[in-house]
Amino acid sequence: MFNDKKPIYTHTLMHTAATLFFKNGTNIESIRRMLGHASLSTTHKYLQLTDEEVAKDLSKANW
Incomplete structure (x- = not known):
């Protein structure tokens, strides 16, 4: 059952989705x-990322 005491906002969903996309290879x-x-x-x-995660992704970029 959903907790109606803490609303979920569109911004929160976008933030979460973006983080999951990144952590799964995007x-x-x-x-x-x-x-x-x-x-x-x-x-x-x-994104909810560590500096290490960002450095790892940037090292894979084709600049």
């Missing part, structure tokens, strides 16, 4: 485009 640039962010740093703040 690169940060794709997530940035999906969310419509102009800056990669905005996407990084939006």
Whole structure:
């Protein structure tokens, strides 16, 4: 049963989905485009990531 004492907002769902996409292999640039962010740093703040996870993903990027 759902807990009606703590509402779930659209922003929370987007934040969670973006984090799950990243942790399951979607690169940060794709997530940035999906969310419509102009800056990669905005996407990084939006995701619940460690610096190590970001460094690992960026090392795989084809710049």
